[in-house]
Amino acid sequence: MAKANKVQPSSKRGESAAPKPGFSLSPRSILNMFLERWWIGLIASVVVVAAFFIFQPKQVPLYYTETKLLFEAKSKKILNIATVVDDTTSSTIDLNTHLARLNSDRFYDYVQQSLTPKEIELIQAPYRDPQNPSATPPVRAILRPAIHMREDKGTTIVHIGVELRDPEAAAFAANLFAQKYIFFMQDYSLTGTNSAILWLRQLAEEQRAELESATHAMQDFREKHSMSSVGETINIVSEKIKSLGTQIVTAETTQTSYRTLIDAIDRYQKSGRDLMEIDQISSYGNLTALRADLQNLKAERVILSDRYLEDHPKMKDNQLQIDSVQTRMKANLQLAVEEIRSRYTMAVQTEKQLREEYAKTEKQLNDLDKMNDTYKFLQDDYATKNSALNETQKRLQEITTVSQQTNDNIRILDTASVPSLPSNATPKQTAIEAAACGVFLLFGLPLGLGFLDSRVKSPSDVESGLEQTLLGGIKTMKKLSETERPNVFRLGKDDSLSEAYRGVFSEIEIRSVVPFPKRLMVTSSVPSEGKSLTASNLAAVFAAHGRKTLLVDCDFRRPTLRRYFGATAGIGLLPWLRENAHRPDVQVDTHKMGIMNIGPAFDLLPAGDAIKNPTEIIDQIASCDLFNKLSKHYDLIVIDTPPSAVFPDALLLSRFCSEMVYVCRFKTVRKALIKKTLAKFMDSGIGVIGVVLNCVPSSSVRNYGYDGYGSYNSEYYRSYQTEKVAS
Numbered sequence: 001m002a003k004a005n006k007v008q009p010s011s012k013r014g015e016s017a018a019p020k021p022g023f024s025l026s027p028r029s030i031l032n033m034f035l036e037r038w039w040i041g042l043i044a045s046v047v048v049v050a051a052f053f054i055f056q057p058k059q060v061p062l063y064y065t066e067t068k069l070l071f072e073a074k075s076k077k078i079l080n081i082a083t084v085v086d087d088t089t090s091s092t093i094d095l096n097t098h099l100a101r102l103n104s105d106r107f108y109d110y111v112q113q114s115l116t117p118k119e120i121e122l123i124q125a126p127y128r129d130p131q132n133p134s135a136t137p138p139v140r141a142i143l144r145p146a147i148h149m150r151e152d153k154g155t156t157i158v159h160i161g162v163e164l165r166d167p168e169a170a171a172f173a174a175n176l177f178a179q180k181y182i183f184f185m186q187d188y189s190l191t192g193t194n195s196a197i198l199w200l201r202q203l204a205e206e207q208r209a210e211l212e213s214a215t216h217a218m219q220d221f222r223e224k225h226s227m228s229s230v231g232e233t234i235n236i237v238s239e240k241i242k243s244l245g246t247q248i249v250t251a252e253t254t255q256t257s258y259r260t261l262i263d264a265i266d267r268y269q270k271s272g273r274d275l276m277e278i279d280q281i282s283s284y285g286n287l288t289a290l291r292a293d294l295q296n297l298k299a300e301r302v303i304l305s306d307r308y309l310e311d312h313p314k315m316k317d318n319q320l321q322i323d324s325v326q327t328r329m330k331a332n333l334q335l336a337v338e339e340i341r342s343r344y345t346m347a348v349q350t351e352k353q354l355r356e357e358y359a360k361t362e363k364q365l366n367d368l369d370k371m372n373d374t375y376k377f378l379q380d381d382y383a384t385k386n387s388a389l390n391e392t393q394k395r396l397q398e399i400t401t402v403s404q405q406t407n408d409n410i411r412i413l414d415t416a417s418v419p420s421l422p423s424n425a426t427p428k429q430t431a432i433e434a435a436a437c438g439v440f441l442l443f444g445l446p447l448g449l450g451f452l453d454s455r456v457k458s459p460s461d462v463e464s465g466l467e468q469t470l471l472g473g474i475k476t477m478k479k480l481s482e483t484e485r486p487n488v489f490r491l492g493k494d495d496s497l498s499e500a501y502r503g504v505f506s507e508i509e510i511r512s513v514v515p516f517p518k519r520l521m522v523t524s525s526v527p528s529e530g531k532s533l534t535a536s537n538l539a540a541v542f543a544a545h546g547r548k549t550l551l552v553d554c555d556f557r558r559p560t561l562r563r564y565f566g567a568t569a570g571i572g573l574l575p576w577l578r579e580n581a582h583r584p585d586v587q588v589d590t591h592k593m594g595i596m597n598i599g600p601a602f603d604l605l606p607a608g609d610a611i612k613n614p615t616e617i618i619d620q621i622a623s624c625d626l627f628n629k630l631s632k633h634y635d636l637i638v639i640d641t642p643p644s645a646v647f648p649d650a651l652l653l654s655r656f657c658s659e660m661v662y663v664c665r666f667k668t669v670r671k672a673l674i675k676k677t678l679a680k681f682m683d684s685g686i687g688v689i690g691v692v693l694n695c696v697p698s699s700s701v702r703n704y705g706y707d708g709y710g711s712y713n714s715e716y717y718r719s720y721q722t723e724k725v726a727s
Contacts (some may be wrong), residue, residue, distance in 0.1 A: 010469030021562065034446045041445040045438035061422035066148075066161035067174045069181065071098060077451035082455055099158060100179060102149050102602075111180045112140060120173060126165035143173060157413060176418035180409050207389040214385050218378040230368060237365045243661045244358040251351035258344035258662040265337055275333055284336035287329060294325045319542055342378055426644045457667045458676065463689045465671040468678065469511065469690035472504035474534070476695050486564040489544070490599055504692055505541040511659040512656045513690050516547065519627055519637040521657040521686070525645040529665035530559045530694040533639040538661070543602035547635040550595070552605045554616035555642045559607035566594055574617065581620035605633070614642070616651045627656045632712050645669075645677045654686040662688055664697045 009044060034041075071094075079670060101107055115123075117313045122140055128136045148161040155401055160177050164170040181374050240659050261280055276291060301318045308315050414508065456462060461469040475497065477485045484493050489501045522535035532555070540550040547567075553561040556574065561567070571594035573601070580586040611617065623628065644650035664674060678688060 004070060008583060014100065016074070020562050030447065032703050034443065036621045037364045037445055038442070040449065041442040044445050045441040048441055049434045049438040060165060062161040062165060062422075063167040063170045063419040063421075064423035065167070065170045065174055065416040066159045067416040069158045069160060069351075070413040071095065071156040071158065071180050071411040072411065078235070093346060095156055095158070099149050099151060101184075102158070102160070102177075103143075103147075103153060107181065107184055108140065108144060110184050110202060112143075112181060113175060115139065119172070122166070123164070123169050131549040133563055138579075145248045146170075146173070147177065148472060162416070163423060170416045171416045175412075178412050178415075182412075193334055193685050197396065197399055200392055200399065204389065204396060206391045207392055211382070211385040211389055214378065214382040216476065218375070218382050221375055221378055225371055225375070227371075229373055230375075233274035234365065234368045237361060241358065241365060242360050244354055246360060248351060248354045248358060248544075251347055251354055255347040255351055257348055258340060261340055262344055265340065275337070275410050280340065281333065284339070285332050287332050287336065290329045290332065290586065292323055294322065295324060295589055297322045325610065344576060348390040362676055378381075431507040439485070455667045455670055456693065458662050459693070461671060462664070463692060464509055465692060466674055466678065468662070468688060469507070471507040471511075473693040473696045474500050474504075474530070475698050478554045483566075486533040486561070487540070488533075489537045490540040501537045501541050504538065505545065508538075508661065508689055512659060513592075516635045517631045517637075518659065519631065519639060521639045521650065521654060521660040522663060523641040523644045523650040523660060524663040524665070525669045525677055526643050527558075527646070529643070529668060532564070533642050534661070534663045534692055534694060535638050536561065537562060539636075539638040540599065540602055542636050542638070543599060545600065548601045548633075549636045550603045550605060550630060550634040551598075551638045552630075552640065554618075554639050554649070556607055556611050556649070557642050557647065559610060561604060561640060562578075562606040562608075563587050565596070565604050567594070567604065567606040570609055572606035574608035574611060577620050577626075578626070581617075582626050584624060586624060588626075588633065590633070605630075613651050614647070615652060621656070645673055651680055651684060654681055654684045657686055659687045659689050662691045663694050665694050668695075 050640050109378065117148065120221045123139055123142055124136050128144055142164070143162075146163050148159075148163065150159050150161070152159070160174055160181075162174040162177070164173065214306055215300055261278070264278060265275065265281070265529055267273075268278065276287065282288060282291070297318060301322065302317070304312075304315055310316075316426075456465065459470045459473070477488065477494070477497065480488060484491065488497045492498060493523075497502055514517075520538075522531050522538065525530040536551060539549045543549040551561065552573065553559045554573075555561075562569065562572070576593045590603070593605060594608065599606050627637060639653060640651035641653050662674070662678065680689060
């Protein structure tokens with residue numbers, strides 16, 4: 001299969017650095033988000049503000065006031081002792097405990113029981129329905145939800161706030177709750193102290209009985225086991241254990257040496273070696289002297305054998321002496337071996353006896369230690385119970401003294417005043433809340449929608465979001481007809497648009513690394529993004545710069561170039577392929593193929609008609625090596641394809657191209673879809689030169705940060721050219 005020469009991108013002069021990925025957020029982008037959707041925020045804010053005033057329910061005025069309670073860190077006392085029920089506040093936990101008591105049902109009942117009929121009437125009067133007096137809520141139902149407790153962070157101050165319909169009732173209730181809590185805690189402290197005195201007296205009696213029992217147990221144990229001499233006995237037994245341990249080591253060493261000697265004797269006897277070679281054997285008894293006598297007799301026999309025969313009396317006498325010495329040596333050797341074995345047996349028995357004595361002594365020491373530990377436990381138990389009794393008696397004495405003192409560590413820091421204005425919603429507050437909500441919607445809703453909008457709509461979306469180079473931005477062509485738009489550059493219909501396409505051409509020339517002749521594919525993600533008119537105008541720009549250019553319509557599903565340039569139906573690439581696709585040697589005849597001339601150095605190869613099986617046709621293009629043959633006649637072949645995110649045609653056509661230009665319509669396609677599609681092309685090996693942002697509204701060209709060629713209106717270009725000619 002013939003393929004275009006794939007040239008990998010490289011760092012060359014004129015190539016820009018790859019854009020850095022990431023999310024670009026700038027004041028301009030935020031302003032654009034707002035300007036684009038401000039009307040949505042305006043409508044939403046107007047609707048919500050109107051609803052605030054229309055549907056705002058009429059509320060009964062409520063009045064809020066509060067009093068402050070100060071919990072001092074230390075209560076004033078005459079003696080430097082602690083109370084049983086401590087009312088002082090020393091930590092956050094203590095303050096939270098007070099808050100819990102203030103909110104408890106027990107305290108509410110305590111306050112309610114202190115109310116007089118006149119005070120109850122003051123609280124209930126604003127809640128009484130003249131039409132139905134019996135439906136008046138009870139005092140508890142009014143006060144319970146109206147009381148609000150809170151603490152000042154970092155202090156020991158608690159705010160008691162009350163919100164009621166009557167301002168005087170609110171001030172009265174707040175001050176009442178503060179005063180009653182002080183009385184409540186004094187009653188609580190006294191009740192707890194009296195209960196503690198009774199409990200401590202009972203505890204002291206129990207501890208005294210336990211101490212007496214511990215004293216008797218310690219004395220009985222001491223007398224029974226003679227604990228006065230236990231310490232000295234433990235020392236004696238410990239020394240004995242050390243001595244026995246040393247003796248056991250010595251016995252083991254002796255036993256080992258005799259065992260080694262016996263093993264050597266057994267080896268010598270089995271091998272027939274002389275036992276006299278063993279030092280311990282040779283030094284036994286008179287073996288050394290006998291051995292010397294034997295050697296002398298043997299030497300004497302050698303001398304006699306030179307003079308006499310074997311039967312000579314001196315020779316016989318010498319032999320008798322030798323036999324006698326050898327007999328005695330053998331007997332002594334046997335005695336030596338038996339003595340060594342006997343000594344080994346004695347060493348084994350000695351070690352066994354020592355170990356038995358060691359185990360017996362060790363058990364005696366363990367028994368003494370257990371006895372000593374038991375006695376120490378009895379002593380510790382006595383000391384603990386004695387200390388506990390002393391502490392209880394001391395505490396009882398302190399509490400008896402404290403019970404005569406009053407504790408006033410809780411103080412009213414600020415009393416509640418009668419409020420003059422209601423605390424709930426007023427027209428002014430409603431207006432402020434409505435205005436705040438309206439401003440939030442006016443600015444927050446457009447910006448929120450802008451952040452959620454992931455479509456490509458700015459250069460930063462292309463360069464940072466897609467990580468691609470922006471080749472140029474093309475403004476909308478609302479004033480041009482359908483046939484004028486693909487020819488806007490060739491016919492010079494709009495100077496700013498012509499400059500914009502020249503700018504795209506310049507970017508392609510600078511960034512392309514593939515030499516001519518080459519093939520350039522133009523595609524997009526979805527239909528109606530302007531890829532065909534971009535391909536047409538780019539082909540015209542290259543032709544205008546002296547490159548012989550062929551524009552090929554490979555959108556076999558919905559060919560549009562024929563309609564743009566007025567080509568005859570049924571003539572073009574598809575009819576030619578039906579006749580010549582299976583002829584590898586077929587030559588390119590521009591007339592038979594239906595190639596039509598559009599302008600100088602600019603030709604068009606239309607698709608011919610629409611089909612339903614374009615992928616098979618693309619394989620036929622490869623089989624006849626069509627594009628390589630056309631490249632012999634043209635410097636540049638621009639291939640227009642179907643949308644690449646919808647159909648696989650463009651990906652198959654990328655095999656015949658070395659580079660591609662991706663067209664993206666302004667605010668049409670999500671960045672994730674484009675990135676996914678571009679990734680497929682990059683995997684195929686084709687080089688992505690960059691992205692053309694198409695159909696950018698004139699009002700958004702400068703707003704979205706695109707200041708490239710064609711971003712100014714046509715009058716600017718005409719004015720500049722006129723001034724140049726006039727000069």
